[in-house]
Amino acid sequence: MVSYLARRMSRPRVVAIVLALAAILVVSLLPTWRAEAATPAATPAGTAAGLIPTLPGRVLLLGRITPHLQQLSVADLAAKYPQHTQTVTFQSGAGPQTHTYTGPTLYDVLQAAKPTFRSDVKNDALRYAAVIHASDGYESVLSWGEIDPGFAGTEALLAVTQDGVSLAKEGPRLTAPGDTKGGRYVSGVTAVTLVRAGL
Structure with missing residues (x-):
């Protein structure tokens, strides 16, 4: 046929x-x-952005920094940077929580990693954001303008203690003072990726 x-x-x-x-x-x-x-690919536990294996209690700094990959332990965060203490209250699924955290600011840690901002673009830093990755795959974002003391100056910490107890085993916790909800209080931080939005 x-x-x-x-x-x-x-x-x-x-x-x-x-x-x-x-x-x-x-x-x-x-x-x-x-x-x-x-459909996003599943992010295995203990990886940064599903790409690089991480060890418990360690944070990888990735993205627009020099060098492009740095690894810090909780002990490094406690010893190598100025320490700040803050008592914060925020809403969680279990109700309001109040905790005291100590650690370096996210801004200080990223500044020490030497971000590769463009000198030929006005306020290029304001195009950047830090993506915070947790061991359970949770992620949150803070813009550079939020954490830069020359702008909003939010003292977001990579806390190494919570209520006087070390976070060396589970990893540091990001704080977001001023937030009413606790969604950006990221526990078990495994990586911070500095990314540039736009062209």
């Missing part, structure tokens, strides 16, 4: 029909491909 039809139709017409069928097949598969592309 197929050979009979092929003999009856001109070659250009056969090619046109084959191309049309191929186009229909591609269009029918597009929703499936889009769904697969939109």
Whole structure:
């Protein structure tokens, strides 16, 4: 039957029909491909952004810094940077919480990592944000303008103690003083990635 039809139709017409069928097949598969592309890959526990293995109690600094990868322990965070203490209250799923944290500011840690801001772009630092990754895959973001003392100056800490207890085992905790909700109080921080938004 197929050979009979092929003999009856001109070659250009056969090619046109084959191309049309191929186009229909591609269009029918597009929703499936889009769904697969939109599904984020699972981030394994103990990895930074699902790429680099991390050790408990250690933080990787990634992104627009020099060098492009640095690793700090809780002991490093306690010894190498000025320490700040803050008592904060925020809402959690279990109700209001009040804790006292001690540690370096996120700003001091990132500044020491030498961010590679562009000198030819006015206020290039304001295009940057720090993505905070947790050991359970949770992530949160603070913009550079929030933590820079020359702008909002929020003293977000990479806390090494909570209520006087060391966080060396589980890893530091990010604080976000001024936030009413506790969503940006990230526990078990494993990585901080400095990223630039826009072109």
